[in-house]
Amino acid sequence: MGRDEVILCQCCVILESEVIACARRGARTLAEIADGCDAGTGCGSCRGAIATILEEEEARRRRAEGLPEALLRLPLFAGAGKEGVAGSGKGGAGKKPVK
Numbered sequence: 492m493g494r495d496e497v498i499l500c501q502c503c504v505i506l507e508s509e510v511i512a513c514a515r516r517g518a519r520t521l522a523e524i525a526d527g528c529d530a531g532t533g534c535g536s537c538r539g540a541i542a543t544i545l546e547e548e549e550a551r552r553r554r555a556e557g558l559p560e561a562l563l564r565l566p567l568f569a570g571a572g573k574e575g576v577a578g579s580g581k582g583g584a585g586k587k588p589v590k
């Protein structure tokens with residue numbers, strides 16, 4: 492561990508950089524982070540920080556895709572990529588058309 496490394500999850504001794512790496516490998520939810528690197532599986536006090544990292548990584552992915560921030564604030568994109576949205580029947584791809 493380098494001098495600048497920050498332990499994000501004290502219970503499981505998981506570095507912030509490990510959580511970021513897990514998110515960049517594809518984890519999009521707290522549960523997926525827990526599965527990927529165990530962070531957040533103890534007392535839970537670090538879950539807010541993990542959620543912030545997930546939001547920042549989602550924003551980073553969106554910027555990399557070239558979508559402007561103003562577009563991402565529209566309700567259509569709100570929560571995109573988060574747990575329980577895609578295919579959940581709460582709008583978007585999983586919703587049946589109205590006849």
Ligand code: FES
Nearest residue numbers: 500502533534535
């Ligand atoms: S500090 Fe991460 S679960 Fe307790």
